[in-house]
Amino acid sequence: MVERIVAAGRQVLVDDGYDAFSTNRVAAAAGVSPGSLYQYFPDKATILDLVVDRYLADTAEQVGAALSDRITEFGPAMVRDTADALVAALESDRALLRVVSEELPLARSRRRLTDLERQVRDLITAYLAARPELNHRPDAGAAAWMLVLAMENLAVRWVLDQPPVPRERLLDEMVAMVAGYLLS
Amino acid sequence: MVERIVAAGRQVLVDDGYDAFSTNRVAAAAGVSPGSLYQYFPDKATILDLVVDRYLADTAEQVGAALSDRITEFGPAMVRDTADALVAALESDRALLRVVSEELPLARSRRRLTDLERQVRDLITAYLAARPELNHRPDAGAAAWMLVLAMENLAVRWVLDQPPVPRERLLDEMVAMVAGYLLS
């Protein structure tokens, strides 16, 4: 039942947008009555949070997995594959990405998002710290912070805006930015 | 009168947040009656748009001016000064930046923001195109797009989050990223 409600919430968010995310609408989409929602969720915000949390966690998980898989490798190919995984993860649910990043007031999901960013950052920090030949920057933690935020925004904007560059070019440029930065 | 209303709107946004941005509240803050708002604005959204537009335009103007001032120079110092101007512009009204970027659904201001980014991007594109010795990237437009989005997000997150790096270090890293990227 919780599943049905969450699925319906996601549906409403994607199809009708954040403004239409009312308890009545979600209940109707789930095929249950408004009252029934409140046997499983204390309030509307909790439903929304769960939908968003799952999306963010799924996305972070995909990226984290790609990163972990490649963590023993090194060099441009590894960077490129990771960037590719990031873009692919965001592309896979473009509609929800748009709602989450452009319609939702993201103060609500900021804390969660920051946590997930930190997880990825920690992976990268460890990677960089272990490979001084690939990382000429003095502070691996700071470098990881820079990379995560820069790449994240590039990927999100590329997916959501009319991309001014083709996908392959984007990946090339991302690799150049990461490599150029780390080796400078 | 329009000024008073816009100022009050900004005030409410900063002090009480986006959720409290009601016509009644804005009117009270402006010391006028709710009805009077509607002699100067057709609806609430227009008031909000004006407040946000001004903020975005002011900020873009500061950055654009710093960039134009330095446009004849080159090298790391120029990049650093521009990055400094960007960070300073965002720092100068941190409370409003927080509301605009974390509480407002930014679909509304997305178009405007994209326009302003494009202006800055065009300046940078011209700059890069004219200086092949500083720019080894094949597509100056794409390179400018990358730089604007990467630097913007870094600066915003640095100003809004608990900065994991001190300000001077941030600027150093930004310079390294820009230079490393362009010369790779």
Added chain:
DNA sequence: TTGTTACGCGAGTGATGACTCGCATACAAT
């Protein structure tokens, strides 16, 4: 002084939507 106009006022209206509460139904236990 008087007439006119336009500005500002603020109580009121209508719509919306989160949430509740008393009822019905299905099923379990006796």
Added chain:
DNA sequence: ATTGTATGCGAGTCATCACTCGCGTAACAA
């Protein structure tokens, strides 16, 4: 069969706004 319990229902309540409308008033013209 009968009673007890839990689950779902959905009309209703209550609060919140965005926006309106008819009035008072103040400034200015005649």
